[in-house]
Amino acid sequence: MAVIEQATLRPSKAEALAAWLPDQAWSGVVAGAPLEVVGQFRFDDPAGEVGVEVLLVRTEDGRVLQAPLTYRDAPLPGTDAFLVIEMDHSVLGRRWVYDAVGDPVHADVLRRAIVTGGHEAELVLANGAGQRPKDAWASGSGSEPDSPSVTSVRVTTTDEVTSIATDHGTIVIARVVGTALPEGETLTGTWTDGSGVLAVLLPDHA
Numbered sequence: 001m002a003v004i005e006q007a008t009l010r011p012s013k014a015e016a017l018a019a020w021l022p023d024q025a026w027s028g029v030v031a032g033a034p035l036e037v038v039g040q041f042r043f044d045d046p047a048g049e050v051g052v053e054v055l056l057v058r059t060e061d062g063r064v065l066q067a068p069l070t071y072r073d074a075p076l077p078g079t080d081a082f083l084v085i086e087m088d089h090s091v092l093g094r095r096w097v098y099d100a101v102g103d104p105v106h107a108d109v110l111r112r113a114i115v116t117g118g119h120e121a122e123l124v125l126a127n128g129a130g131q132r133p134k135d136a137w138a139s140g141s142g143s144e145p146d147s148p149s150v151t152s153v154r155v156t157t158t159d160e161v162t163s164i165a166t167d168h169g170t171i172v173i174a175r176v177v178g179t180a181l182p183e184g185e186t187l188t189g190t191w192t193d194g195s196g197v198l199a200v201l202l203p204d205h206a
Contacts, residue, residue: 064194
């Protein structure tokens with residue numbers, strides 16, 4: 001369950017992505033090009049400290065980009081290369097927003113969702129205001145009872161694919177949804193007008 005504060009963000013997520021994506025070679029986005037967030041879903045951090053969210057962004061030419069983000073209340077040491085932006089949250093205060101591929105918490109919850117057949121978190125509005133409707137969903141293909149905790153990541157990006165080498169296997173992420181990925185257990189994303197494989201956990205022998 002992810003508790004969602006009804007808050008104002010400065011800059012907004014859309015503004016942050018519009019500034020960040022053109023600097024990412026895999027995005028193919030040029031500065032000023034129109035972008036549309038077509039769906040977003042969250043995963044639960046077991047420790048309840050880090051916000052983990054995946055945004056699916058449609059470009060002007062119809063491609064759907066995967067932009068996983070983590071939200072922290074303090075800088076994550078050694079990850080300056082993955083910092084997307086610093087953001088002011090009207091309820092939670094200053095937030096450090098990271099490209100989640102460089103954040104071990106994201107790798108941990110993603111691996112767990114893949115191998116256990118997990119799903120996105122329920123979105124509960126703060127102060128008992130009910131649930132927020134979803135516009136995207138995620139589903140893992142595995143059936144394991146649990147997943148070992150991931151505590152470290154090493155990231156490489158080639159073309160439109162990012163590989164996250166962890167202390168418990170390698171996760172491969174499609175930065176552009178629909179990009180061919182290797183075989184393995186999968187996380188599939190679905191949004192209001194599309195679906196695709198978002199990530200693969202490579203088998204141990206890979």
